[in-house]
Every structure is written in C-alpha cells, then in structure tokens.
Amino acid sequence: MPSRRVFLSSTLAAPAAALCTFSGYAGAGFLEALRTYPGVPEDLAHDEDFWIFAQQAFTMDRSLTNLNNGGVSPSPRIVQEAVKRHLDMANAFPPPHVLWQTAPPLREAIRSRLARAWGVDPEELAITRNSSESLQICQFGLDLKPGDEVLTTTHDYPRMLDTFRQRERREGIRLVMFPLPVPCEDADEIVRLFESRITPRTRAILCCHVVNITGQVLPIAAIARLGRSRGIPVIVDGAHAFAHLDFRLDELDCDYYATSLHKWLFAPIGTGLLYVRRPLIAGLWPLMAAPESKIDDIRKFEEIGTHPAANFLGIAEALTFHEALGSARKEARMRALRNHWISRLETIPGFHLLSPRTPELSCGLGVFRIDGLHSPALVSWLWEKHRILTTGIRHDEFEGVRITPSVYTTLDELDRFAELVAHAARHGIPG
Ligand SMILES: Cc1ncc(COP(=O)(O)O)c(C=O)c1O
Incomplete structure (x- = not known):
C-alpha cells in the first residue's frame, strides 16, 4: 500500500497537478490511487x-x-461517460442488436457484481428504475385480502403510503401507521413500537432503513427478526441507506429490500434495485405481467418493455467508483x-x-x-x-x-x- 506521501507525489505531485483536466482524473490511475490511499475510515474522514x-x-x-444530494445525486464523470458511450452504441449500431444481444450479458455481469458487493445471490436481485418501482413491485405484488393490515410509520415515503392507501380504497386492506419519535436515540424503542402494533391481521411491515425527512436510521435486522418470528414479511425502503451506510444485505436478513441507485451509489438517474429473498420470488407478482415460466425468476420484475440499456449499464462504473472510494x-x-x-x-x-x-x-x-x-x-x-x-x-x-x-x-x-x-x-x- 502506498504511503500518503507516495500517493500525493504520484497523483498531486505539485499544486498545479490539482488543476489537471478532469479526464486525467477519471482513468484507472485515479481510481487505483483512491482505492489504495492509506488510512482507516475514521481518520480518513477528516483527511481533506x-x-x-x-x-x-x-x-x-x-x-x-x-x-x-438526498433527492438525486450527480454521477461522477466516469459514469456520465459510460452512459454516453452506451447511448452512442445504441444509435451507431442497430438498436435491436445492442438492446437485446449486447446489453443483456453486460446487465447480468452487473447483477453479479452488485450481488457480490452486497452479499446476496445474483438470482435475488432485480435491476429496476428506482425505489418507487422496486417498492411498488412488493406493495402491489403481495396478495392481500379485505381487512388485512399493513403496518408502517407516518414517516414513510408519501408515494409508498399512497400506494397502500390506494389498495385500501380499491381492495379494503387497512394501513396502520404510527409516528416515530423525532429524533429517536434508542433502537430497541423502535422495535418495540412496531411490535406493539402487530395484530393477528398484520400481513406486512413497510419501513425505511433511513427516513428521508429526519435521517433516522432504523434497526432493520431487528425489525426483520421480529417480522420473521411472527410470520410477517418485511419490506425495507432502502432509498437513502444503500451505498450510504456500510452494510451488506445478508447481514440484514430481510425479505424485500428496495432502493434507488441514483441516490447514494451515484449511478445514472433512473436506476434502482430490488432484493427478494429467493423462496419469496415465486409468491410475489410482478408489476408488468411475465410468463408463468418465469414465476421464480428474479428477472420477471424487469419486464418493462423497451427501455434504454445505457442507464443500467452505467451502474458498472458507479459501482467501480464506489468500490474505489x-x-x-x-x-x-x-x-x-x-x-x-x-x-x-x-x-x-x-x-x-x-x-x-x-x-x-x-x-x-x-x-x-x-x-x-x-x-x-x-x-x-x-x-x-x-x-x-x-x-x-x-x-x-x-x-x-x-x-x-x-x-x-x-x-x-x-x-x-x-x-x-x-x-x-x-x-x-x-x-
Ligand atoms: C425514503 C424514500 N423512499 C422512496 C423514495 C423514492 O425514490 P425514487 O424517486 O428514486 O423512486 C424516496 C425518494 O426520495 C425516499 O426518500
């Protein structure tokens, strides 16, 4: 591992070097210098x-x-360049070939890299367009009967609350919400608040990993354990947690985890992810219909018709940047x-x-x-x-x-x- 001095001399040899063109910084040398920069995270957090x-x-x-930056993040230059490159490809060569021959194997490689980085099986990860899509796959995809209850908080994302409210109006389910303390400094209290509202009719729990309006982090592993012990699936809204908090999905052990990649992974705008625990895939309906042959294939959630491949393929560079950082x-x-x-x-x-x-x-x-x-x-x-x-x-x-x-x-x-x-x-x- 290079010392800090070697790092600086090889990258910012003189103050003028800091003014190098951005493209000089975007290459493999830049990423390697980032990756190998010495220091433990707590010290490096203060190393300007x-x-x-x-x-x-x-x-x-x-x-x-x-x-x-919580709304949606700008992407690093290498991500922007990748998206442009893939878009150019789709227009330079016959689009059907690019979209349906060239892109799918690359998308599989990205699925596999994401799965490896977050500790799950690639067959449990669907690449989507955002958290909203990933969450609505879960929210609309679960079979619920009139009178069934979904438990969540008043601090969950408005679109996700509206999604269950629509099911209330349409199908007669019941949305049960409670406020979290603002702020809450006790993880156990949060678990107790969920536990105290579970009834024999509770069929699902929806909760944020990080609440977007307070920054509150929820103890997801403990809430997932609670749900499992009562046979209640837990849908996690990870829009603000993924690639922001340092965690692996296998540590959380939840059933469904949804996120946007255009927030904290810095991936192209219009990219998201959905994790579904493998045995639960067959029982979750996709938003757009898929053939029965795909019933237990995670890719059934990616059936959205013709769409640009460039965005999804740009996730690769965002992941590379994230890993270097x-x-x-x-x-x-x-x-x-x-x-x-x-x-x-x-x-x-x-x-x-x-x-x-x-x-x-x-x-x-x-x-x-x-x-x-x-x-x-x-x-x-x-x-x-x-x-x-x-x-x-x-x-x-x-x-x-x-x-x-x-x-x-x-x-x-x-x-x-x-x-x-x-x-x-x-x-x-x-x-
Ligand atoms: C907690 C939470 N969930 C879901 C979403 C929806 O994300 P997107 O618009 O990327 O689908 C957001 C967006 O800010 C959010 O903050």
Whole structure:
C-alpha cells in the first residue's frame, strides 16, 4: 500500500497537478490511487487531501452549493461517460442488436457484481428504475385480502403510503401507521413500537432503513427478526441507506429490500434495485405481467418493455467508483460532514436537531430547525440569494430544513452555509 506521501507525489505531485483536466482524473490511475490511499475510515474522514482528490471525480458547478444530494445525486464523470458511450452504441449500431444481444450479458455481469458487493445471490436481485418501482413491485405484488393490515410509520415515503392507501380504497386492506419519535436515540424503542402494533391481521411491515425527512436510521435486522418470528414479511425502503451506510444485505436478513441507485451509489438517474429473498420470488407478482415460466425468476420484475440499456449499464462504473472510494470510508465521511455543519449551527440559540446523534442511528442526512426562523423562508433565501440548495421539510408532525452533503462537498461550502444560517438567526432573513 502506498504511503500518503507516495500517493500525493504520484497523483498531486505539485499544486498545479490539482488543476489537471478532469479526464486525467477519471482513468484507472485515479481510481487505483483512491482505492489504495492509506488510512482507516475514521481518520480518513477528516483527511481533506484525500477528499479534495476524490472530489475531482465530479463535474459539479461550484458556483452553487448542492446540499440536497438526498433527492438525486450527480454521477461522477466516469459514469456520465459510460452512459454516453452506451447511448452512442445504441444509435451507431442497430438498436435491436445492442438492446437485446449486447446489453443483456453486460446487465447480468452487473447483477453479479452488485450481488457480490452486497452479499446476496445474483438470482435475488432485480435491476429496476428506482425505489418507487422496486417498492411498488412488493406493495402491489403481495396478495392481500379485505381487512388485512399493513403496518408502517407516518414517516414513510408519501408515494409508498399512497400506494397502500390506494389498495385500501380499491381492495379494503387497512394501513396502520404510527409516528416515530423525532429524533429517536434508542433502537430497541423502535422495535418495540412496531411490535406493539402487530395484530393477528398484520400481513406486512413497510419501513425505511433511513427516513428521508429526519435521517433516522432504523434497526432493520431487528425489525426483520421480529417480522420473521411472527410470520410477517418485511419490506425495507432502502432509498437513502444503500451505498450510504456500510452494510451488506445478508447481514440484514430481510425479505424485500428496495432502493434507488441514483441516490447514494451515484449511478445514472433512473436506476434502482430490488432484493427478494429467493423462496419469496415465486409468491410475489410482478408489476408488468411475465410468463408463468418465469414465476421464480428474479428477472420477471424487469419486464418493462423497451427501455434504454445505457442507464443500467452505467451502474458498472458507479459501482467501480464506489468500490474505489470504499463503502466504510464513504459512511465515515458522510457522518463527519454532518457533524461538521451541526457543530457550526448548534451554538445558535433555539437550534433543534431533528435527527439522532447516536452514530448507529444516523449518518449523512440531518434535519434542523431554529426557533423564530421560518424554515421555508430560510430555504428560499439560501437558494435565491446565495445559490445554496437545501430541502424544506413540511410534515404534519414537524417542519425543518434537511441538509444532505455528498462526498464532493467541501468544508468551506458547509462553513459558508452555516455562517449564512447564523446570520439569518441573529438578524432575521433580509426581506
Ligand atoms: C425514503 C424514500 N423512499 C422512496 C423514495 C423514492 O425514490 P425514487 O424517486 O428514486 O423512486 C424516496 C425518494 O426520495 C425516499 O426518500
């Protein structure tokens, strides 16, 4: 493994080297330098040399500051280039050949790489377009009768709640929801809250791995164990957890896990994943009909008609970048970035953090509010006057501002954001 000095001399030999063209950084040498950079994740999380180097993989316009990476993430340059390459191929050669001959084996290789990285069987992973599609496959694909109950929280994603509400209206099932404490620092309490609402009619549990409006991390392995012990399938909404938290799917041991890859894996926009435990595949209906011969084939969930192969094939480069960056290092950095802006804001009188502080129950997503400061007005002012993009959170139970930096966010950007918030808290938002 190279020492830090060797790393720097081989990659950023002089300050001018930092200004090298981006394409110089996007090649195999760049990825290898990232991968072999020495240091344990907790130390590296604070090593700005490393992160300034890693940031070169992105092409973000630095005249604005994007603190809404939770919505959907920009992709690194190598991913953008791969998508363009595959799209060009589909137009240079006969599209039917590219889409139905060239692409499928590549897609199988990607399935296999994803499965290897997250510790499951490739035959349990479907490549989809996003979390919504993956979740709705599960939500519509389970047979439920009138009176059957689905248990979830009031903090689950609105589209997913609407999906079960539609089944309520159409089929007479019952959606049972409860609020999570904001924040909750006790994993056992979360499990107890689910357990106390299970009834003899409960047929499924839907829960987020990371709640998008609070950053709360849920103890998925324990909830999955609870479901298993009661014979209740657990559908996990992993939109914000996958490739953000350092975990493997086999450690969670859940039944269904759905995620978007265009959030924290930095894959092309319009890519997602669905894990279905192998014995459960046959019993889950696909959203688009598939032949009976495919009943226990995970690919039945990928029957969506003609669609671009380029997006899906670009997942390969995103995975390569993720592996070079290192899953544990990414998680540690995301937590460090969150702690950085919180440390700058928490001295402001009236500051409230709506996200947990316990490391096991939180990571890069953080939500705050400040007494006397109107959150939507703050979000608008930060964007309109200062080109800092944040997310306003408005929920029946609370409101606030969500901050989601990413691995390319600089400490300077966070400091500028924090100084502006402190100014607004002290003097009000300029009219
Ligand atoms: C918790 C959660 N679930 C599901 C989704 C839906 O993701 P997508 O729009 O990628 O399908 C989101 C999107 O932000 C989310 O935050």
